[in-house]
Amino acid sequence: MEILANLGIFLLMYVLIYGIYHIIKKLKNKERRLTRNRFYIPLILGIVFFSIGAPSLDSGLQQEYDKVVEQNKEMTSELGIVKSQVEELDGKYKNLEKDYKELKTNKDDSSSKLTEAQAKNKKLEGTNKELEEKIAELEDKNKSLDEQINDLKQTTASNTESSSSNNSSKQQSSNTNTSTNTASTTKSSKQQSSSSSTSTSTVSTIENFANCTELRKVYPNGVDSSHPAYQAKMDRDKDNFACER
Numbered sequence: 001m002e003i004l005a006n007l008g009i010f011l012l013m014y015v016l017i018y019g020i021y022h023i024i025k026k027l028k029n030k031e032r033r034l035t036r037n038r039f040y041i042p043l044i045l046g047i048v049f050f051s052i053g054a055p056s057l058d059s060g061l062q063q064e065y066d067k068v069v070e071q072n073k074e075m076t077s078e079l080g081i082v083k084s085q086v087e088e089l090d091g092k093y094k095n096l097e098k099d100y101k102e103l104k105t106n107k108d109d110s111s112s113k114l115t116e117a118q119a120k121n122k123k124l125e126g127t128n129k130e131l132e133e134k135i136a137e138l139e140d141k142n143k144s145l146d147e148q149i150n151d152l153k154q155t156t157a158s159n160t161e162s163s164s165s166n167n168s169s170k171q172q173s174s175n176t177n178t179s180t181n182t183a184s185t186t187k188s189s190k191q192q193s194s195s196s197s198t199s200t201s202t203v204s205t206i207e208n209f210a211n212c213t214e215l216r217k218v219y220p221n222g223v224d225s226s227h228p229a230y231q232a233k234m235d236r237d238k239d240n241f242a243c244e245r
Helices: 001-030 036-186 189-203 213-216
Strands: none
Touching: 001 036
């Protein structure tokens, strides 16, 4: 049926072209007449064939139209999907823009806090250095005070040892004087001379030292309680041995 319709269209186009050609020729030659076999027969056949095959052409166009409509619907649905995707992407873009702004503000805050922390760190380092210097000064002062204390202890020890040695010598001299006085009252002049000689000999045997350093110069290993140089003040551990090493 479509072939008849196409054939009818072809015949009608032939008739149209022939008619235009005949009109042009008639303008030049007015006596020229239209040939019926070339004009009317193709015209009639073209009309018949076109009328018979037109419904088939119409159905084909309808099918194409339906296809176009379906494609249009599919495209509209796809367009709606694309629009929804575009809206989703737009929302995501806005969210990302908000997140970017928040991150930027947080970065600025963190950078400001970092600068503040660095400034505080510098201040703390300065105070730490000052404290270290003060500690060093205090340690120096402490060392000097310890040295002074040690000097004072040594001087006090030497003073106490010298005072104790003086007191012991005074006691010994007083004891010898009292013994000689009692002996002179009880004995005769002969006995007085003999007692004085013995007392001088006993005094000469006693050895007095101011401290252990002087005693060790004479007796490096110290002395026991039976030795004439023994003094109780030099026996600090009370083991009857003075100035032992």
